[in-house]
Amino acid sequence: MTPPKVVVCDIEGTTSAIAFVKDSLFPFAEQALDGFxxxxxxxxAVAAVLEETRGLAPGLEPAEALRGWMARDEKVTPLKAIQGMVWRQGFEDGALHGHLWPDVAPCLRAWAAAGVKLRIYSSGSVEAQKLLFRHSAAGDLTPILSGFDDTRTGPKREAASYQAIAASAGVEPGAVLFLSDVAEELDAAAAAGMQVCQLVRAADGTVASGRHPACATFPEVARRFGLPAPDEPPPG
Incomplete structure (x- = not known):
């Protein structure tokens, strides 16, 4: 197996705990929405998002539509954009700090130092992604991240989205490794020709699908795919 030239990471359930998004970020955005x-x-920028919301939810006030999408955890682009704006304020005010599993940052730094391009692809907005990695518990990782993609690139369960990401990175899909906890996302990336690996984090309760290679930590991913593998960090 040829080591990947590009590694693309999902966030929730992959680099970060599912509980962080569900129990910290989502409630913060819901509580702060009206005041924001x-x-x-x-x-x-806010006015543009509200106008987009009106177009997608005619007959509803934008705030009402946004709250409804939040309650149903819908992957709607204007919702993700407004959540990103609210989270930005929270991160910059010090009310929020981005969670990363302890094994993630050492590997990302080692991979970047070895010349591997690192990208993020999440249903959360690019704005939210940058905030999480800029204000992460492991420090500012944005200098080593070369690209960010969200639902504006395309749905995460469609192969065309992954083909677009590879093209943006300037490589063939086979030179890209996509990491996610969601088997259907991995199905789409594999259909696009990417190398894939499912992150099976015990703390998140993820179950291996059996359809793709599976690893519990980033160092395990590194060893399996020929990438630099720092020592395992202490748990915590």
């Missing part, structure tokens, strides 16, 4: 919209109603 009142305070930033004249912001052009």
């Amino acid at each position: 919209l009142r305070a930033r109603a004249d912001d052009p």
Whole structure:
């Protein structure tokens, strides 16, 4: 197996605990939404998101539509954009800090130092992705990340999205390794020609699908796919 030239990481369940998004980020955005919209109603970026929301949910006030999408955890682009804006304020105010599993940052740094391009692909907005990695518990990792993709690139369960990411990275899909905890996302990436691996984190309760290679940690991924493998960090 040829070691990948590019590694693309999902976030929730892969680099970060599912509970962080569910128990920290989502409630924070829900609680702060109304106040944020009142305070930033004249912001052009916010106004653009509200206009997009009106187009997708005619007959509803934008705030009502956004709250409904939040309650149903819908992967709707304007919702992800507004959540990213709310989270940005929280991160910059110090009310939020991005969670990463302890094994993630050492591997990302080692892979980047070896010349491997690192990208993030998540249903959360690019804005939210950058905030999490800029304000992570392991420090600012954005300098070693070469690209970010969200639902604007395409749905995570469609092969065309992964073909677009490979093209953006300037490599053939076979030179890319995609890491995710979701088997259907891995199915799509594999259909696009990428190398894939399922992250099976015991703390998140992930179950291996049996359809793809599976690893419990990033160092295990490194050893399996020929990437630099730092020593395992202590648990915590």
